Amino acid sequence: MFKEWLTKLKEKKKQVFERKKSPEETNALSKKQPLPLKDSEYPNRFLKFYHQNSRRLNQERRTSYSERKKAGICVRCHKPVVPHLVFCEFHQQKQKGYNQKARAK
Ligand SMILES: [Zn+2]
Numbered sequence: 230m231f232k233e234w235l236t237k238l239k240e241k242k243k244q245v246f247e248r249k250k251s252p253e254e255t256n257a258l259s260k261k262q263p264l265p266l267k268d269s270e271y272p273n274r275f276l277k278f279y280h281q282n283s284r285r286l287n288q289e290r291r292t293s294y295s296e297r298k299k300a301g302i303c304v305r306c307h308k309p310v311v312p313h314l315v316f317c318e319f320h321q322q323k324q325k326g327y328n329q330k331a332r333a334k
Pocket residue numbers: 303304305306307308316317318319320
């Protein structure tokens with residue numbers, strides 16, 4: 230009974246997660262998602278740790294991103310941001326360069 234309820238709950242969470250993402254994003258994510266491996270199949274303990282905790286690590290990264298955004302601190306360094314942006318002046322210029330490169334393709 231409890232197991233059934235848990236499965237349902239997981240299904241719901243999945244649906245919410247998938248609805249938020251565009252198909253391309255979901256694809257990219259699923260490619261990157263590490264397959265669960267046996268302990269002995271990891272080349273080293275660092276990779277094992279990363280694989281087992283990547284979800285949590287990712288979440289932590291995202292939390293600090295949104296917290297910096299809220300606090301008005303550049304998400305790439307610790308300088309104050311240009312108003313209405315998530316970057317400081319230096320990183321905003323850098324980002325402009327990245328965007329131009331990406332659009333030129
Ligand atoms: Zn910066």
